[in-house]
Amino acid sequence: MRSIVAFYFCYLLCLCLGFACVVLVSVWNTQWRGGFAWDGSPHQFNWHPVLMVTGLVVLYGNGAVLYRVPLTWGQNKLPWKLLHAGVMLLALVLSILGLCAVFDFHNASNTHNLYSLHSWIGICTTALFTFQWVLGLAGFLLPCSPVSFRKLLKPAHVWMGGSILVLSIVSCISGINEKLFFALKVTNNTEPYANLPPEAVVANSLGVLIVVFGLVVLKILSNQKWQRPDASEDMSYSPLLQDDN
Amino acid sequence: MRSIVAFYFCYLLCLCLGFACVVLVSVWNTQWRGGFAWDGSPHQFNWHPVLMVTGLVVLYGNGAVLYRVPLTWGQNKLPWKLLHAGVMLLALVLSILGLCAVFDFHNASNTHNLYSLHSWIGICTTALFTFQWVLGLAGFLLPCSPVSFRKLLKPAHVWMGGSILVLSIVSCISGINEKLFFALKVTNNTEPYANLPPEAVVANSLGVLIVVFGLVVLKILSNQKWQRPDASEDMSYSPLLQDDN
Numbered sequence: 001m002r003s004i005v006a007f008y009f010c011y012l013l014c015l016c017l018g019f020a021c022v023v024l025v026s027v028w029n030t031q032w033r034g035g036f037a038w039d040g041s042p043h044q045f046n047w048h049p050v051l052m053v054t055g056l057v058v059l060y061g062n063g064a065v066l067y068r069v070p071l072t073w074g075q076n077k078l079p080w081k082l083l084h085a086g087v088m089l090l091a092l093v094l095s096i097l098g099l100c101a102v103f104d105f106h107n108a109s110n111t112h113n114l115y116s117l118h119s120w121i122g123i124c125t126t127a128l129f130t131f132q133w134v135l136g137l138a139g140f141l142l143p144c145s146p147v148s149f150r151k152l153l154k155p156a157h158v159w160m161g162g163s164i165l166v167l168s169i170v171s172c173i174s175g176i177n178e179k180l181f182f183a184l185k186v187t188n189n190t191e192p193y194a195n196l197p198p199e200a201v202v203a204n205s206l207g208v209l210i211v212v213f214g215l216v217v218l219k220i221l222s223n224q225k226w227q228r229p230d231a232s233e234d235m236s237y238s239p240l241l242q243d244d245n
Numbered sequence: 246m247r248s249i250v251a252f253y254f255c256y257l258l259c260l261c262l263g264f265a266c267v268v269l270v271s272v273w274n275t276q277w278r279g280g281f282a283w284d285g286s287p288h289q290f291n292w293h294p295v296l297m298v299t300g301l302v303v304l305y306g307n308g309a310v311l312y313r314v315p316l317t318w319g320q321n322k323l324p325w326k327l328l329h330a331g332v333m334l335l336a337l338v339l340s341i342l343g344l345c346a347v348f349d350f351h352n353a354s355n356t357h358n359l360y361s362l363h364s365w366i367g368i369c370t371t372a373l374f375t376f377q378w379v380l381g382l383a384g385f386l387l388p389c390s391p392v393s394f395r396k397l398l399k400p401a402h403v404w405m406g407g408s409i410l411v412l413s414i415v416s417c418i419s420g421i422n423e424k425l426f427f428a429l430k431v432t433n434n435t436e437p438y439a440n441l442p443p444e445a446v447v448a449n450s451l452g453v454l455i456v457v458f459g460l461v462v463l464k465i466l467s468n469q470k471w472q473r474p475d476a477s478e479d480m481s482y483s484p485l486l487q488d489d490n
Contacts, residue, residue: 111439112439112440112441115438115439115440115441115445116422116425116426116438116449117418117421117422117425117448117449117452117453118418118422120449120452120453121418121452121453121456124453159464159467162463162467163460163463163464166411166414166459166460166463167456169411169415170414170415170418170419170456173362173363173366173415173418173419174415174418174419174422176362177361177362177363177419177422177423178419178422178423178426180361180362181361181423181426181427182426193360193361194356194357194360195357195360196357196360200360203362204361204362204365207362207365207366208362208365208366208369211366211412211415214411215408215411218407218408218411219404219408222404222407222467224469
């Protein structure tokens, strides 16, 4: 019972932190960065942090812990499996749109792509996420997937899931840090980053919230007591058309 | 047997990646950043990445996985406990020296401290690491520590250990990214970062190695099969003077 209460406390924290991250990244880019457009201007760039934080961190993290909600354990796993795949697909689509936003902006302003460490880690994160989603679809949802493959895939899928979240957090923090150094300087007619103007405090706080959100999700994922019980474990290997309960 | 082979493969990878990180961060700062000094100059700053990567990532990661080495399982735990505490203390001292290097450099050049997101996450990481080390000493090595406290502390210590490593990786990647944007620009008489000069490739590769090292360490820590077996688990709660075997 204590374990269930502790879970719901962490889960509530995860939901609230995720919501706060989406609000804060949107406020930052609306209030201080001039809002949004899809025209190759810096306003198109503003979609990049909003879509990456919403997709690659918040939706991804919430999709990852879905199976851990005890309320779902007594129920047929199939709808939850589909919801997990659906939330992750939405997270992936938003992440890819977020990448399109920054590539379009760079191309329109003749800026090089993929040279910074942030971009190297970020592109690897999205590539691994795409690979993980396709492999998850093939292994856990397609009826032709052999049981032996699924049994092999399950621990790798869980491990890769946590690793992608770590990579997402690394990408977001290095990106927010980079953006603030680019944007907040006297030559841009703004107070420099070093003076910690309100925008810097808001964006730094967003970074801290992202890290705390990620650690709460990793805490939920790593707790053995919060895993879907063994009794239904075999079902988790059943692909879509074999889920008969 | 297969699990032991897999462990030693991961452990060897962890050792090699850690060694490569220390070599690469040293080469970067010697070859391209002008080497080291302790005089408030940019050469003093160069200690910062070297000491943080060596202490907060490589030594810390290696100290964290010490108990997982199967070779140690049949042996008295006390020497390994002392080695774990010793390696972590060395990691902590190097990290604090790394912070002193950057604070001294900033103060000498009248640059603000602790304004960037990188610095916020970095200072929290070192503070948490200090707290974790002191609490670990009090809980697991002092003879007056009550058993109930140690039992409560163990899972929190393990969880906090992994979280600090995630924070270390986040801090290092955002720091390397920030440093390259500061250093590689035409006004500094260097080729800009966007052209990916050799220094950028080396430092970006260092970042990638740090991330891979961190994921390998987290993989070792998260594998239940690689934890010191239950038989010796009670010993792990025995503080220093009660370790009688």
